[in-house]
Amino acid sequence: MNSILSNLLSLIPIIPPCVVFGACCFFLIKKSSVEAILMTIGSGMGLIINLLYSLLMPLLMASQNLTPTEVMKYNTVVGVISFIAGLCFAAGLLILVINNAKKSKIIPSQFPKSND
Template identity: 65%
Template sequence: MSSILANLLSLISIIPPFIVFGACCFLLIKKSSAEAMLMAMGSGISLIINILYTFVPSLLAAQNLKLTEITKYYSIGGIIGFMDGICFAAGFLILVINTVKKNKAISDQFAKSTDYNHE
């Protein structure tokens, strides 16, 4: 019973990446763009890596693998995790830059109090 509870509690760590992936997929559906694609790919791979990191320790323990083999699997997962983080960060940076440019263009359309001469 306690192992079932421990497994359920370990699934809690999957909830935030799942929410981020859902939000990125929603963005991709609403706005098909490079930044949405990069963010969806990065968050999707991150979700898969988080799921694997949740279940792999028990699978590796059951197979009695050597420490060097376990380290190899975690190193590969770390490299893939780094690449998906770069994808997500690049997409997020592009989204922020585009949003700031769009907001600046909108705010430049309105008159400011300094635009008028009060003489």
């Protein structure tokens, strides 16, 4: 029972990247644009990295009896990939924000001003 509960709790860190990836895929389906593609690539790579660290890395370390030096090599490679994924997502988000800010210049005039 304790093993089942610990296995279920180990899946909790996977939920947010899955939600973000799902939202990015939905955005990509609705509007195929550069920002949607960049955000989907970045979140997909982030999801894969999160799965790697949460599920596969502990199993790999236990089965291979890896030394700390070997684990550090894996962490370095995955860290570089994670950095690239973060840059892709951030670039897509920045492009999305800039494009939406340009389109919605009239928003402040749509709200009534208080007469206090």
